[in-house]
Amino acid sequence: MESYYQSNDHQFELFQGDAIECLNNMSTQFDMIFADPPYFLSRGYSLKINGEWKSFEKGEWDRVTSLNNINDFNRRWLSACRNVLKNDGTIWVSGTYHNIFSVATCLVELGFKVLNIIVWQKSDAKPTLSRSYFNFTTEYLVWARKSEKIPHYFNCEMMEQINGGVRMGDVWRIPFVASWEMKQGKHPTQKPLRLLYRIIISSTREGELILDPFAGSCTTGIAANLLGRRFVGIDQSKKFLDYAIKRKHEIEDENVANAMFKKMAENPEEVMVIVNHARSVLYRKMIEMGICYFRAGDSKGSLLVTPGFERLQYVLLHTNGENAQLFKLKTKGHFQIWTQETLQQYGFNPRNANYYVVFHFDASKPIEIKKHVNLHEHKNTFRSKIRPLSDFMGIK
Numbered sequence: 295m296e297s298y299y300q301s302n303d304h305q306f307e308l309f310q311g312d313a314i315e316c317l318n319n320m321s322t323q324f325d326m327i328f329a330d331p332p333y334f335l336s337r338g339y340s341l342k343i344n345g346e347w348k349s350f351e352k353g354e355w356d357r358v359t360s361l362n363n364i365n366d367f368n369r370r371w372l373s374a375c376r377n378v379l380k381n382d383g384t385i386w387v388s389g390t391y392h393n394i395f396s397v398a399t400c401l402v403e404l405g406f407k408v409l410n411i412i413v414w415q416k417s418d419a420k421p422t423l424s425r426s427y428f429n430f431t432t433e434y435l436v437w438a439r440k441s442e443k444i445p446h447y448f449n450c451e452m453m454e455q456i457n458g459g460v461r462m463g464d465v466w467r468i469p470f471v472a473s474w475e476m477k478q479g480k481h482p483t484q485k486p487l488r489l490l491y492r493i494i495i496s497s498t499r500e501g502e503l504i505l506d507p508f509a510g511s512c513t514t515g516i517a518a519n520l521l522g523r524r525f526v527g528i529d530q531s532k533k534f535l536d537y538a539i540k541r542k543h544e545i546e547d548e549n550v551a552n553a554m555f556k557k558m559a560e561n562p563e564e565v566m567v568i569v570n571h572a573r574s575v576l577y578r579k580m581i582e583m584g585i586c587y588f589r590a591g592d593s594k595g596s597l598l599v600t601p602g603f604e605r606l607q608y609v610l611l612h613t614n615g616e617n618a619q620l621f622k623l624k625t626k627g628h629f630q631i632w633t634q635e636t637l638q639q640y641g642f643n644p645r646n647a648n649y650y651v652v653f654h655f656d657a658s659k660p661i662e663i664k665k666h667v668n669l670h671e672h673k674n675t676f677r678s679k680i681r682p683l684s685d686f687m688g689i690k
C-alpha cells in the first residue's frame with residue numbers, strides 16, 4: 295500500500311482511504327492505537343433551539359444512521375485494529391453517548407479487556423443552547439488492552455507526579471482546542487493536544503509506534519512526534535490530511551516545536567512548583583526546618599499573587615542555580631505571612647523586610663528531579679517564581 299505522505303524524519307506517515315480497507319492491507323504492528331471515530335452526531339439539517347438555527351453538521355462521514363449500522367461499523371473497524379495491535383498493546387477510543395456504548399460492547403465482544411473509562415471534562419465548555427437538559431461538558435475515552443492475560447504498559451508514576459503526588463483519577467479536566475493549535479487551519483472535530491499528550495505519556499514509551507485510523511488533522515501524530523513517538527495516520531479526506539501535513543511542517547521548526555511542547559505539557563490544571571533561590575547557609579537551614587521563605591511584595595509591602603498560586607504543591611530550592619532539590623508542600627496552595635520576628639524565633643536571620651511569605655514542606659522526602667533545568671538564568675535567578683511541575687520531570 296502506498297503512503298499519501300511520509301515525513302523526512304520518517305516519524306510521520308499518512309495513508310488516504312477507508313480506514314478498514316487500509317488496516318486490512320497493513321502488516322505493521324502498533325504499540326498503541328488512538329481512535330477518534332465518527333460519533334454519528336450529524337443529521338444533515340439544522341435545529342431551531344431557543345429561536346436560533348443551529349447546525350451540528352460535521353460532515354457526511356458523521357451522518358446519523360441506524361443503531362445496527364453504527365454497531366456493524368464499530369465492530370468492523372475495531373476488529374481490523376485488533377489485527378494490527380501488538381499483543382501487549384492498548385487502544386483508546388473517544389466518543390459521546392452516541393457511539394461510546396456501542397464501542398465498549400464491541401471491544402468486549404472482540405476479546406479486549408477494558409481498563410478504564412476516562413471522562414474528559416472540558417474545563418472551558420460553553421453553555422449548551424437548549425435549556426431542556428443539563429449542560430454537555432464531557433466526552434469519554436475507553437481504554438482497553440488487547441488481551442485479558444498479557445500485561446500492558448502504564449506509566450503510573452508519571453501520572454502521579456503530574457497530579458501532585460497522588461494517583462490520577464479517571465476524570466480529566468482539560469480545556470478544548472485553543473487557537474495556538476489551529477494556526478494551520480481547522481478540523482471540525484479537532485482534539486486538543488493536551489488530551490493526546492496525557493494519553494500518550496501514560497500508555498507509551500519513547501520511540502514506540504502509534505496508529506490513528508481516523509486521524510483527521512492528526513492531533514495524535516503531532517503530539518506523538520513532539521513526544522518522540524512514531525506515528526501512522528489514516529483518513530479518507532485529502533483535505534484533512536493536507537492540513538495534517540501543514541501541522542507536521544509547522545513543528546519541523548525547532549522553536550515552534552519547543553513552544554508547542556511547553557504549551558501542551560502546561561495543563562492549566564497542572565500542579566505548580568515555587569522555585570526559590572537561597573544562599574547556601576540558608577538553603578541548608580530551610581531543609582533542616584522544612585520552611586522556605588521569601589520577601590513579601592515590593593518595598594511598599596504589597597503581595598502580588600499570580601495565577602497558578604492556588605495550584606502550588608511543590609517547592610524547589612536552589613543556590614544560585616545549583617543544588618536543586620524538590621519537596622512537596624505540607625498543604626497544597628497554602629502559605630503564611632510571617633513577620634521578621636517570627637522567622638527569627640525559628641532561627642532564621644531575615645533582613646531588609648518586615649513581612650515574608652512562608653511555605654512548609656516535607657523535607658524528609660526529597661523528590662527526584664528527572665530533567666535538567668537551567669535555573670541559572672541570565673536575569674532574575676534570585677527571584678522566586680512559579681513553574682509547572684512538568685518543567686522538572688522527564689515527561690518523555
Ligand SMILES: C[S@@+](CC[C@H](N)C(=O)[O-])C[C@H]1O[C@@H](n2cnc3c(N)ncnc32)[C@H](O)[C@@H]1O
Nearest residue numbers: 312313330355483484485508510511513529530
Ligand atoms: C472525529 S474526526 C478525527 C479528528 C482528529 N482526532 C483531529 O484531532 O483532527 C474523524 C475523522 O475520521 C475520518 N473518517 C470518517 N470515516 C472514515 C473512514 N471510514 N475511513 C477513514 N477515515 C474516516 C473523517 O474524515 C474525520 O477526519
